[in-house]
Amino acid sequence: MSTITTTVEKPQSRAPARPLRWGRIFSYITLGLIALIYLGPLLMLVNTSLKSMPDFMKSATALPSSLNLDNFVEAWEKANFLRYLTNTLIYTVAATVLYCITAVFVAFPISRGYVKGAGLLLTLYVIALFLPVALIPQFQMMLALGLYNNPFGYVMLFLVNPIGIVILVNYIKTLPIELDEAAAMDGCGYFRFVTSIALPLMQPAIATVAVLHAIGIWNELILPTIYLTNKDYYPITRGMIVFQGVYGSDWPTLAAAVLIMTLPMIVLFLALQRYIVSGLTAGAVKG
């Protein structure tokens, strides 16, 4: 709004604009400095990944003497990345789809009060944030069920996400209850109502929850460390840590590997930013 007036009426706006301009300069300088702390490590990563090892030994920070893409080829081949990325992709997609389907049917009746004890159920999901670490009994159970070192068992571990339920419950409250009444009046059954009427309306919330859940699975490091011992089952996170253990001192190759793992995440982030941000903050605000 103010841009129109400032460009047209130059003389009058000068006096009040002055303190504002200093504030603006201060803001940009502060933001720029902090942005440097955020981008610096990434630039260093890119720079290192393009260097040869002797280049890196000579000076870790200098620009590469010649553009060298061998590191990427080497990292890709040695790190078994295709396998690990495929595994991660399968785990993430399978668990996210299954979780979202089950979550809708948990959240909907809780939000509408269509099941007895809906309030208690919601409380059970809300308190999950405070629960003690469940790793030990969970591990014992997985052992007993024969799901240790088993990709199906691993996916099963991700069919839970209490924050997602809370987000969905809150979102469903914004859908008018008259919808349910009208549909029921027309003889629509519960299952069909949820799947063909409520589900499309819940799309933004489901997208948010799906993205939030998928990021969690994609980045998970602890559970694959505990449950997957077979190299063929490793997701990319675990594979990366193992790769670091072997090539820990070969930073150019390691940096190329990290970059291969980072780039798809950043592209995805830029594309889905809206859902990611709402996923990581919406649940928090309401929960």
Next chain:
Amino acid sequence: MNNYHFGRGRTRWTPYLLLLPGFFFYLLIMLGPALATSVYSFTDASGIRGAAVHWIGMENYREFLFMGQASRDNYAALGRTLVFSFFVTSIQFTLGLGLALLVNQKLRGVNIFRTIFFMPVILGAVIQGLIWSLFLYPLGGPLASLLDLFGMRSEFLGGQPNEAMAWVIFIQIWANLGTTMMIFIAGLQTIPSDLYEGAKIDGANAWQTFRNVTWPLLTPSVNTNLLLNIIGSLQAWQLFLVLIGYRNGTQVLGYLIFAQGFGQTSGSVTSAFRQGYAAAASIILFLLVLAIGIPVQYYLQQRERRILG
């Protein structure tokens, strides 16, 4: 439940049936195991399949709290967890609020800054950790070179435990600041703009406006951020794993649980699969979270009632 419109009799059970799978997995994977942790904490369970499990009463707790050097190490880990949580929470909260105020201005390009600050959140502990390990490369890395200009040297993550801890705190904040900032931004955007116009007409300066308009109306986001940051940082340990491993003088409770329960041979400390003991440590961490979380939650709610009515 009179408001259910989709039929009676047998069809009344449909929502229950459809709810069951999701709730079953929640019980099986999260709620059940979380509750069973307390049971396991009274046993000598190991992680070995088929090994007998005995009830040993309070033995794990006695060992954790009152047994010579080991318990002194545990207290040190507990203290470190508190220190870590305190610094992460207070700095991340303050910086997050400051950044939110900065990027919530009508300035060109603020969206780019938002994106930049939020980006690490999605990268996960492995990438976050490795990126910083490289940046803190002690032999001529960027920061080492910078220190070199002033004639200083540092081993960063490989150096003194306290210094390594400080770096993990820094990187933890770097990684999660975006979430705190975004929650504050969401809160800032709910404040009606006519309140700011009113303050301007009344001649309030920037600080007075913040103190009397922004801060009180930001209460819900303040509460959320404080609680999330406190609980999150008390339980956080993944960056320790990626950045420094299980090293003496840097262990926090979360990592200690993992190391005791699932074995950890890196560094100078070797531990076995002592799952009963690890379960006891989990309960102690849980009690710590409650002991801090509940009073804070109570205080914040009282405060919110006082301010927002």
